Amino acid sequence: MSEKAIELDRVVKTFKQGFKPRFRALDEVSFSVVEGEAFGFVGQNGAGKSTAIKILTGALRQDGGAARLFGVDVADFRSRRGLGYVPENPWLYDYLTPLEILRMGVVAQGIALDGAELDRHCMQWLERFSIAAVAHKRTRSFSKGMVQRTALAHAMACRPRLLILDEPLSGLDPLGRRDVVDILVEYRQGGGTVFFSSHVLHDVERLADRFGLIHKGRLHTVQRPSDLGGGDEVLSVRTVGIAPVVGMQADVADRWSAQVPASQLWPLLDAARAAGHTVIEIKPALSLERAFLKFVSDLDRSN
Known part of the structure; x- marks a missing residue:
């Protein structure tokens, strides 16, 4: 039986709204993602997708319930070992180059590569995301799409056990979207686990083994895209x-x-x-x- 890569158990998160009653962004949300699965998280803007992702990655603390990665509570930094994460709007050190950013990530993950071997490994991922030509250029001049590609290449170069991606196709042109989807399909076929939110529902259908639909902080359904067809296509x-x-x-x-x-x-x-x-x-x-x-x-x- 596959290990659970992600577990949310009755997770609650509220936020203050000035003098208004507290707003419940997540209302007892529960679901799990097994190792080797691709899970799509869909919902309107403000539905709670990014809040759930921030809790899983340790950027926010839930007010109630439990959240775990590979059985380790997300409050424990060890839960994030082997995690590749790309937020909706990645922020990169703009004085660094893509190659320097990837090198830094690989070293921080403790991957045993150095010297020419480390550079070769990083350049392979920059080539996969079609940004090898700017590997030595400072990222401060990059477009949103190039920043997104760099952040995705950084996540993949770190050899993640689990990928958590918040709107991974945001800001990409059609060719960039196709390249990223192909890479994620390949990663999934190789046994990787992917949890991603997206507004591009066609890509959710292509990538996800299952999807969860969240609306106004409540998870309303978890099912397979193939279950949606009903009778006649x-x-x-x-x-x-x-x-x-x-x-x-x-x-x-x-x-x-x-x-x-x-x-x-x-x-x-x-x-x-x-x-x-x-x-x-x-x-x-x-x-x-x-x-x-x-x-x-x-x-x-x-x-």
């Missing part, structure tokens, strides 16, 4: 044409779109062809995105 269809088609909505520039169950795909395509449309895209609808929007909408209506 839903497909997204986009066409271009002039005449309207029943079941399709007008977009811009004579483009039309629809989301239909797979069983209704061919009748829709036949109708589109009869109307003189050209199909430009057919792809699975984002089941996690649809489930997330419906779930949040239902919760807000019930409150």
